[in-house]
Amino acid sequence: MAVQRTLSIIKPDATRRNLTGKIIAKFEDAGLRVVAQKRIRLTKEEAGRFYAVHRERPFYDELCEFMASAPIVVQVLEGEDAIAKNREVMGATDPAEAAEGTIRKEFALSKGENSVHGSDAPETAAEEIRFFFSELEIVG
Ligand code: CMP
Numbered sequence: 001m002a003v004q005r006t007l008s009i010i011k012p013d014a015t016r017r018n019l020t021g022k023i024i025a026k027f028e029d030a031g032l033r034v035v036a037q038k039r040i041r042l043t044k045e046e047a048g049r050f051y052a053v054h055r056e057r058p059f060y061d062e063l064c065e066f067m068a069s070a071p072i073v074v075q076v077l078e079g080e081d082a083i084a085k086n087r088e089v090m091g092a093t094d095p096a097e098a099a100e101g102t103i104r105k106e107f108a109l110s111k112g113e114n115s116v117h118g119s120d121a122p123e124t125a126a127e128e129i130r131f132f133f134s135e136l137e138i139v140g
Contacts, residue, residue, distance in 0.1 A: 004082040005035070005138075006119045007128035012070035013113035015039070020073055023116060026103050027077055030089045036076035036138040044068040050131055059112060066112060074132045077118075078140055083125055086118040 010023050024034060042050070047067035054060050077086055091102025093114060098105035108114040119125035129138070 001081040003078065003080055004122065004125070005076050005078045005129060006083045006086050006125045007117075007132065008075040008077050008086060008119075009117040010073040010075070011113070011115055011117060012066060012072060013109050014107060014115040015071045015073060017107075019107055019115070023103055023107065024075075026089050027075075027086070030079075030085055032077040032079040032082055032085060032089070033140075034075050035078045035140045036133050037073060038132075038137075039071050039073045040132075041071045042068050050128070062112060076129055076133060076138050083119055083122065087120070090116050090118050 008027070010020055014020065014023060020039075027034065044064050044067075047064040048055070048060075051060065051063055051067070054063065057063075079085060089103060091098030091104035091108075093104070094111045095104045095108035095114060098108065103116050104114050108116075119128050
């Protein structure tokens with residue numbers, strides 16, 4: 001399996017509860033490396049652009065409002081099979097369905113306030129990384 005990069009977001013429900021370090025430890029324990037990271041606060045409009053693929057969904061407005069409600073930590077994670085590995089460590093979108101030991105099982109509050117986001121495929125990973133980071137900010 002090739003070394004990949006994926007975009008990770010530690011969401012407002014997690015930064016509010018001071019869980020950033022505990023979540024990063026889960027990624028590192030799984031063999032993922034943080035090769036870029038910053039704490040930012042999105043506007044609702046910026047959150048809307050990031051989640052544009054969901055614009056027709058009933059939860060879109062709520063999602064954008066939530067993502068702009070507090071700071072987030074955006075990261076590029078690197079490692080063997082990083083996209084799938086990150087999704088495995090995050091667990092299912094709905095914490096009620098997430099496996100034991102996953103981030104969402106341990107920390108997520110609901111399907112919406114689910115603590116973390118991770119890219120779902122190589123094309124979206126490249127696009128999402130470009131949305132937040134320039135090449136100069138990514139140091140492997
Ligand atoms: P994420 O992996 O960031 O991708 C899209 C997000 O939409 C998802 O995690 C959830 O936070 C959110 N989401 C998905 N389904 C629902 C839902 N039914 N209600 C509210 N938010 C949702």
